[in-house]
Structures are given as C-alpha cells and as structure tokens.
Amino acid sequence: xxxxxxxxxxxxxxxARGIGAETARQVARRGARVSLVGxxxxxxxxxxxxxxxxxxxxxxxxxxxxxxDRAVAATVAALGGIDVVFANAGIASNGTVAVxxxxxxxxxxxxxxxxxxxxxxxxxxxxxxRRGYYLLMSSASALAPLPAMAPYSxxxxxxxxxxNALRLxxxxxxVDVGVAHPSWIxxxxxxxxxxxxxxxxxxxxxxxxPFGKVTxxxxxxxxxxxxxxxxxxxxxxxxxxxxxxxxxxFFSSPLAERATLKRAARMIPRLEREILALGRAFGQHSxxxxxxxxxxxxxx
Numbered sequence: 130x131x132x133x134x135x136x137x138x139x140x141x142x143x144x145a146r147g148i149g150a151e152t153a154r155q156v157a158r159r160g161a162r163v164s165l166v167g168x169x170x171x172x173x174x175x176x177x178x179x180x181x182x183x184x185x186x187x188x189x190x191x192x193x194x195x196x197x198d199r200a201v202a203a204t205v206a207a208l209g210g211i212d213v214v215f216a217n218a219g220i221a222s223n224g225t226v227a228v229x230x231x232x233x234x235x236x237x238x239x240x241x242x243x244x245x246x247x248x249x250x251x252x253x254x255x256x257x258x259r260r261g262y263y264l265l266m267s268s269a270s271a272l273a274p275l276p277a278m279a280p281y282s283x284x285x286x287x288x289x290x291x292x293n294a295l296r297l298x299x300x301x302x303x304v305d306v307g308v309a310h311p312s313w314i315x316x317x318x319x320x321x322x323x324x325x326x327x328x329x330x331x332x333x334x335x336x337x338x339p340f341g342k343v344t345x346x347x348x349x350x351x352x353x354x355x356x357x358x359x360x361x362x363x364x365x366x367x368x369x370x371x372x373x374x375x376x377x378x379f380f381s382s383p384l385a386e387r388a389t390l391k392r393a394a395r396m397i398p399r400l401e402r403e404i405l406a407l408g409r410a411f412g413q414h415s416x417x418x419x420x421x422x423x424x425x426x427x428x429x
Contacts, residue, residue: 133358135160138208138259140201142191142248143218145172146414147316148266151350152215156357157184164204164211166197167218168416191218191244197251211255213357216245217266220417221281221318223326224404225397233410234280236420241284245291253299260303262360264353265292269312269370273340273380275332276393277400296362307356310374311366313343321412328400335392339369 139156143149144165150172153163157180165173165186173186185207187200204211219241222233245265256263268285270278289308296306313319313333322329333341349366356364365371379385411417 132159132161134213134354137161137212138164138204138210139213139215139357140164140166140204140211140252141215141217142166142189142244143266144176144186145169147318148311148314148346148349148353149215149217150176151346152217152353153180153184155350155354156213157181159354159358161213162208164200164208166191166200166204168419191216191248192239194247194251197247201251201255205255210259211252212259212261213264214248214252214256214261215264215266215353215357216248218244218248219266219284220411220415221278222410222417223277223322223407223412224410225277225401226279228401228404229280230410232420233417236417237280238284238287240417241281242287242291245288249295253304257299257302257304262305262307262357263292263295264307264309264357264364265289267292267308267310269310269340269365271310272370272374272377273385274389275336276389276397305360305362307361307364309353309356309364309366310370311344311349312339312370313341314349314366315343315346317414318412319343321414325407325412326400326403328396328403332392332396339367339373342367 134156139161141149141153141163144153145167153165153176157163163180163184165176166189167173168190170188177184177186187203189196189200191197220237222229222237226234265288267289270282271285271289274282292306292308344367352364352366409418
C-alpha cells in the first residue's frame with residue numbers, strides 16, 4: 130500500500146542530524162521529496178547525497194527570517210511546492226538559570242519557539258495552497274517541569290500552545306497541525322548530556338515511567354512519520370506519555386513539587402559545579418555553541 134507521503138514535498142528544519150536527518154530518510158523511502166534545512170551545510174549535503182537527486186538542501190538559521198524565506202523560495206522553485214513541514218530545529222542549554230549565560234537561555238527560546246514561528250510564517254502560504262500539514266516539535270518537558278530545563282521547557286510549552294491555536298486558525302483552509310511530544314531520544318543532544326554530566330544520568334534514573342525512558346531514534350521517527358501520514362494532531366514518544374498528558378496538571382501540583390524539590394536540593398549544587406567545570410552552555414555537538422560565549426565562571 131502506497132504511503133500518503135508518496136509524491137509529497139516535505140520540508141524539515143534541523144535536518145542535518147538526529148531526528149531531522151532520520152525523518153528525512155524515512156519520508157524519502159515512502160516516496161516523498163525532501164527539502165533539508167539547517168545550519169550545518171556539510172552534514173546537510175551528505176544527507177542529501179544519501180537521499181538522491183530528487184531531494185534538496187538549504188542552509189538557514191530558523192531565527193533568520195531572510196534566510197528561511199530564501200530556503201522556502203528555493204524549495205518551491207526546485208520541488209514545486211510544500212505539502213508537509215516538520216518544524217524540528219531545536220537546542221537545549223545546559224544547567225540552571227543561575228549558572229547559564231543569559232544569551233544561552235534566550236538563544237534556546239529563540240531557536241525552539243521563535244524558530245517555529247518563523248518557519249510557519251515562511252511556509253504557510255505554500256502549505257495552505259496544498260491543503261497540507263504541519264508537525265511542530267514540542268517535548269515531554271511541556272507536560273512536566275524539571276529543574277535545569279527552564280528555557281527549554283518554557284519554549285516547548287509555548288510551541289504546543291502555538292500549534293493548538295494555529296490548528297484552529299487554519300482548519301477551515303484544509304490545513305492540519307500536529308504537535309509532537311517526545312521524551313528523551315537517543316540523539317547527540319541526549320548522548321552529550323549522558324557523557325558530560327553525571328547528574329543528568331542520576332536524574333534520568335530517578336524519573337518515573339516514560340519521563341525517564343530513552344527511546345531509540347528509529348522508534349521515535351517511526352511515530353513521527355506515522356503522524357505525518359495520518360495527519361495526527363498529537364504524537365507522543367513513547368506512546369505511554371499520552372495518558373500522562375491528560376493529567377499534566379498533577380505534575381505542577383504542590384504534591385508533585387515536594388518530591389521534586391527534595392531531589393533538586395541534592396542534585397542542583399552538583400549539577401551547577403559540573404556545568405561550570407565543563408565551560409560550555411550547550412552539549413558538544415550543539416550548534417548553540419556557535420552562538421553563545423562560554424559561561425562567565427567556567428575557569429573557576
């Protein structure tokens with residue numbers, strides 16, 4: 130049975146590695162033509178060569194509207210239009226608000242939230258013309274707060290609500306909007322944290338159920354591509370997050386907070402020392418390192 134993506138044009142941001150690159154591979158196997166958009170031209174070119182001549186790549190920072198507009202225009206010129214947009218580009222800063230440079234805190238929100246807004250603005254006329262579909266990358270962190278993830282969680286909550294409101298605005302035009310909520314996925318972002326921060330591994334082991342599970346990349350992308358094919362409004366990875374999303378208010382309740390506060394009192398001082406010793410606001414492979422200077426106390 131042919132995939133509903135066969136013959137469609139899929140634009141993916143953050144497509145150079147990880148979830149973006151693997152999603153590009155899977156939708157290409159289903160007969161889609163892919164436009165890879167991101168900030169790492171060498172890796173984008175490698176993925177495009179792997180996919181074949183029917184696919185294109187464009188270097189663009191999702192916080193740069195002019196660059197995004199050029200990438201979208203070039204995509205339409207080369208592939209004829211846009212049917213699906215996967216707004217996937219994202220970064221995660223290390224550490225707490227107290228020890229993370231403000232530029233890194235702001236940059237995380239700019240990429241994860243403002244980048245989604247700019248991506249939608251650049252592509253919406255073309256997706257509307259094709260009565261297409263958006264999949265916006267939120268996170269399990271939008272469902273439950275965790276210490277040391279303030280800017281990331283804030284951006285992902287905002288992406289979810291932006292998508293929920295956008296869905297209501299464009300449904301009568303035949304455009305559907307989905308929001309994805311992955312937990313920890315086996316990508317460079319998570320592996321950097323596991324390798325560089327012992328407190329991350331301790332925290333992960335203490336989290337309950339799917340909030341502490343690291344999902345293989347292929348399993349995550351299977352769920353995302355199924356969401357694209359079925360134009361789903363929500364995608365949860367792992368799927369066991371879905372019922373927890375329905376009771377998310379509990380995770381911000383005084384009862385849940387008391388348990389988290391006990392762990393945080395032990396973990397946060399150790400984490401802050403690790404971050405200062407590391408001397409970077411982002412993981413080793415994050416493009417965020419190109420934007421933000423080292424933490425001011427890294428040499429201590």
